[in-house]
Amino acid sequence: MEFKKISYAHQVFDQIPDLQDASPWNIMFKGYIQNDMYRDVVVSFRRMMNEDVSLNCFSFPMVLKSCGKLLALVEGEEVHGVVVKIGFLTNTFVGSTLIDMYSSVGRVKCAYKVFNEMVLRNVFTWTSMINGYVANGDLVSARMLFDLAPERDVVLWNRMVTGYIECRDMEEARKLFDVMPNKDLMSWNILLNGYANNGDVEGCENLFEEMKERNIFSWNGLIGGYAHNGRFTEVINAFKRMLNESDVKPNDATLVNVLSACTRLGALDLGKWVHVYAESNGYKHNLYVANGLIDMYAKCGVVGNAVDVFRSMDKRDLISWNTIINGLAVHGRGSDALSLFAEMKNSGVEPDGITFIGVLCACSHMGLVADGFAYFNTMANDYSITPKIEHYGCMVDLLGRAGLLEQAVKFVEKMPVQADAVIWTALLGACRVYKNIDFARLVLQKLIELDPKNPANYVMLANICGDARRWKDVAELKVAMRDTGSRKVPGCSLIEVADEVAEFYCFDERHSKSKEIYGALKSLMKASKSSGQESPLFLMD
């Protein structure tokens, strides 16, 4: 039953003159559950009790499932009492769902009591109990029961393998997988995802190659494995392979992973291709895909497209709002970010800590110190969000960018959390902008205490002294840096050209066309200089 039809069903239900029979109630339960309306099931059940409806054995599994989903122990116990009173404990459907209910609210002992006292058990009952132990992290008891179970079907085997994976014990998971008498495709996919989520990309690749049959979950397992482990080029290669070699069509999960790789690699053209693909394959109104698209466009620098996607959505969630607000904020469109924040609040979506990172970042880019502090206070006062180090970092950045260096240092010293290198580095950056060498030295001292081996700190101060033409200081710093025995790892950039992503460093000459590239760059700088602008290269963050 679809959600739309629920209200029709309600109208019909209300016209039934005699509601003493459980059947129409049970049909409503089924509809509620299909639409995640668990609260309605429990409320209706209460009504059934009050109106003395004669309950039958079909009602209880759905009511108990709903109690479990709502983590409603009190209501669950109440239903348990009714079950005992009417005498449905011998029913395996009722018993299994009772075990599930107690397990999902963390009462494994109560679950076991039900399991233990059951007269008749089947493979479902055993699976529920084993599942209960797994869900509560007791793998030893789970395995003991698993070995004792009189019957083990593929679902039970798979659940036990998943249990080991959830405890990050891939070795035990693999052992069990290897001795499974009947593996189905899901068994393979479970193990594949296990490798992917436990950081074992190679294990994931090997298993994928071993598979004789693959479905969408298999491909997504491989692609997701690359994505979760930062192997973004491989994400794209695997995606291209999927399109070329298999009959499996990408779905929303595939597209989301590919989009996140595009985002990280700056692969805008492929990102656009995914956009077109999504629109022509029925994912136009998919929340996950749209959120991925917003982030991809924003991080690839095409914030306008990000806004277009956001505006075209018919359903938005917290992530949609956060992505667009943060995207606008980091691209200097602070006032748009703030007006979207107001729109978000009006639409009834409750902001979280990440929303406020975008909001504070917007204030910081616009130099709105007072507003920034007002929003910062709103966080805790109106939304009960405890500021984390990232939020304090935004505030320090806000003060630093506004040139209020002294206030910034005081703020850092008063913070309830210990400042990390990110915060001090932001301050050091502000010291450079405002050419404040004294503060810079103070900040550098803090940075060296936190991270003595990081040469980037010295480089930053050297740059600050260089800006002030204090070459003697620069030379001294270079010596100090040499004494730490480490070299600064050069930052690297990525750019997408003709379907390929190229990597380059500052003054990099590895590219076959580096002469032409530098030539073009030189004329660009000349052109911007003659038009009276400072070179954009020095204006970039």
Place this chain on the structure above:
DNA sequence: TTAGGGTTAG
């Protein structure tokens, strides 16, 4: 009409 297993975004 009732019970158990797999992926996705900031």
